[in-house]
Amino acid sequence: MRVGVASIGISRFGRRTDVNIFELVExxxxxxxxEGYVSPEDIDYIVFTSTGFTPExxxxxxxxxxxxxxxxxxxxxxxxxxxxxxxxxTAYNMVRSGAARNVLVIGLEKMNEFGTPGAVEYLxxxxxxxxxxxxxxxxxxxxxxxxxxxxxxxxGATEEDFCRVxxxxxxxxxxxxxxxxxxxxxxEECMGSRYIARPIKLYDCSPITDGSAAVVISSExxxxxxxxxxxxxxxxxxxxxxxxxxxxxxxxxxxESARRAAEKAYRAAGIEDPRSDIDVATVHDCFTIAExxxxxxxxxxxxxxxxxxxxxxxxxxxGEVQVNLDGGLKAKGHPVGATGVAMYVEIVKxxxxxxxxxxxxxxxxxxxxxHNIGGVGQYAYVSILSR
Numbered sequence: 001m002r003v004g005v006a007s008i009g010i011s012r013f014g015r016r017t018d019v020n021i022f023e024l025v026e027x028x029x030x031x032x033x034x035e036g037y038v039s040p041e042d043i044d045y046i047v048f049t050s051t052g053f054t055p056e057x058x059x060x061x062x063x064x065x066x067x068x069x070x071x072x073x074x075x076x077x078x079x080x081x082x083x084x085x086x087x088x089x090t091a092y093n094m095v096r097s098g099a100a101r102n103v104l105v106i107g108l109e110k111m112n113e114f115g116t117p118g119a120v121e122y123l124x125x126x127x128x129x130x131x132x133x134x135x136x137x138x139x140x141x142x143x144x145x146x147x148x149x150x151x152x153x154x155x156g157a158t159e160e161d162f163c164r165v166x167x168x169x170x171x172x173x174x175x176x177x178x179x180x181x182x183x184x185x186x187x188e189e190c191m192g193s194r195y196i197a198r199p200i201k202l203y204d205c206s207p208i209t210d211g212s213a214a215v216v217i218s219s220e221x222x223x224x225x226x227x228x229x230x231x232x233x234x235x236x237x238x239x240x241x242x243x244x245x246x247x248x249x250x251x252x253x254x255x256e257s258a259r260r261a262a263e264k265a266y267r268a269a270g271i272e273d274p275r276s277d278i279d280v281a282t283v284h285d286c287f288t289i290a291e292x293x294x295x296x297x298x299x300x301x302x303x304x305x306x307x308x309x310x311x312x313x314x315x316x317x318x319g320e321v322q323v324n325l326d327g328g329l330k331a332k333g334h335p336v337g338a339t340g341v342a343m344y345v346e347i348v349k350x351x352x353x354x355x356x357x358x359x360x361x362x363x364x365x366x367x368x369x370x371h372n373i374g375g376v377g378q379y380a381y382v383s384i385l386s387r
Contacts, residue, residue, distance in 0.1 A: 003095045004233040005385070006102065006218040006226055007038045008345040013211035013333035014180040021054065021110045022066045028212040028338075029067055029106060037226045038216050044100035046074040049087035049107040050337035051126065053114060063108065072104075080126040081286065082374030083107065084213070084340025085381035089237050091217040101222040107338030108212045119208045123336070126375045128245040141197035141205060143246065143376050144287040148199050150252040151289060155304035159199050162288035163190035164310045166203045166331075169285065169324050171316075173331025175358040180209055180333035204288040209333030213341035215348070230352045235367075235384045236268025244378040253304075255290075257380035258297040258373060265369075266299075269384035274299040274369075275321055278384075280350045280361035281369040282343040285328040294371050295323070298382070322361040325350065340381065343370040351387050363387075 009031025016024055032038060046069060048060035056062050060076040079086035084107040091103035111119050124139040132138045151157055167187055173179040185203060193202035223231050240260035243249070249256075262274070271277045283298070285291035295306035300321045309315050315323035326332045326346045329339060347368035350361045366387035373380055 001096055001098070002220040002233055003092050004218060004220065004223050004231045005344065005348050006216040006223050006228050007032045007035045008348050009035070009214045010178055010342055010345045011212040012178050013209050013335065015112045016110065016210035017112070021108070022063065024110055024210060025063050025106060025108045025212045026067060028214040032104070032214050032216060037228050038102065040069055042102050042226065043069070043072055043104045043216070045094060045103045046072050047087040047091050047103060047105045048074055048076045049078070049083040049105065049341065050076065050109055051078055051080060051083055053109045053111045053119070053122070053337070063106070079379040080374030081284070081334070081336045082340055082372045082379040082381050083337045084342065085370065085372040085383065086340070086379065088215065088217060088340060088344060088383070089239065089381060092234055092237060095217055095219050102216055102218045104214060104216050105341055106212065106214045107341035109335035109337040110210045111208045111335060112210050116208060131245055131247070139197070140286065141200045144289050145197040145200045146246065147252050147293065148287070148289040151292070152199070154253055155307070157307045159201070160187065160191060161307040161310065162204055162292065163187055165285065165288040165291045166190045168310065168316060169328040169330040172325045172359045173327025175356055176326050176332060177356065179327040179331055180207055181327065181331040200287060206286045206329040206334040209335040211333055211335035211338050211342065213338045213345050215341055215344050230387065232348045232351050232385050232387060235386050236265045238262055238264030238266070238268065238382045240264070240380050242377045244375055246376065253293065255293055255297055255373060255377040255380065257377045258294065258371060258382065261380040261382040262298050262371070265382040265384050271384060277365060278321060278367050278369050279363050279365055280322045280325065280347065281371065282326065282328070282346050283323055283371040284373040285324060285330050286334060286373070288330065290373070291324065291328065298369070298371060317359065318362050325355065325359045325361055340370070340372040343372060344383070347385050351385060
């Protein structure tokens with residue numbers, strides 16, 4: 001049985017002091033209904049994804065009550081920053097098994113109410129808390145500073161190379177009305193920004209974000225019955241894990257779980273050469289080094305040569321593999337529990353040809369990819385979608 005995406009919705013990302021958390025989740029779900037394909041009566045089950053930036057310990061039931069979706073059953077899925085992708089994988093399996101025809105996946109996070117110190121401390125707990133975080137005080141900028149330092153040592157990359165990722169992603173964020181940062185930056189501006197955890201600078205980091213996203217995962221029969229104009233099919237989902245602790249890792253220049261997840265997804269989807277077979281991708285650029293690592297873990301570039309793709313602008317619109325044309329986590333924002341769902345929303349828009357002017361990918365083969373990492377790699381999901 002084929003499984004696809006019947007409908008999508010996404011809120012505006014950013015520091016959303018203009019709405020409360022109930023209004024924020026409603027923004028994305030309202031867009032789902034407004035597409036005109038799916039109504040609440042069509043939904044068999046709801047999967048809610050978040051990491052805990054909420055006053056409720058069990059938020060799923062509270063938010064669907066506000067949305068008026070009772071008595072549809074719901075449960076919450078958590079896999080750190082990959083929670084959204086884990087929720088979609090749950091929905092995909094429910095539909096593929098025949099347990100449901102239409103599953104609504106909702107991702108939500110309102111992080112700014114914690115304040116910057118509180119959010120940074122909470123996010124650090126998504127790493128190896130008892131060993132590396134509590135006893136040694138590392139936070140996520142520190143984790144990725146280790147990766148960037150090692151990559152520069154091994155392959156001769158420079159801080160300027162990573163700033164090129166930030167410049168690209170702000171360029172496309174400026175063309176995305178839902179992005180947190182809707183302005184371009186220069187290479188000089190990025191290079192002149194202050195250090196957060198050397199060599200990670202301010203503009204190498206994704207922001208603290210409030211946002212929500214929603215998708216309806218449906219069976220092929222249901223998609224046909226709903227009259228979806230441009231069905232987007234899920235051709236394969238790969239997944240893997242690795243230890244949260246860095247102390248036992250042999251390599252700091254790759255997220256091994258992402259590489260394994262990609263291999264599984266490619267096998268399932270029949271992808272032989274990702275660089276030529278995939279049109280557009282959203283990758284988990286929580287820091288600029290993470291986007292370069294993703295190029296290599298996904299097979300878009302050989303090890304140590306990911307920086308060449310950004311130097312040559314091959315990940316811009318019209319390039320060999322067009323990456324993060326929504327601004328990525330870097331500029332669109334990173335509401336951690338909603339990020340994986342938002343990635344699906346973006347790839348569906350791109351494959352439908354519905355992205356805004358200036359950031360619509362050139363679609364040659366009708367194939368897109370999402371790459372979502374949780375923690376420092378202990379969760380990894382890669383999905384292949386196609387028209």
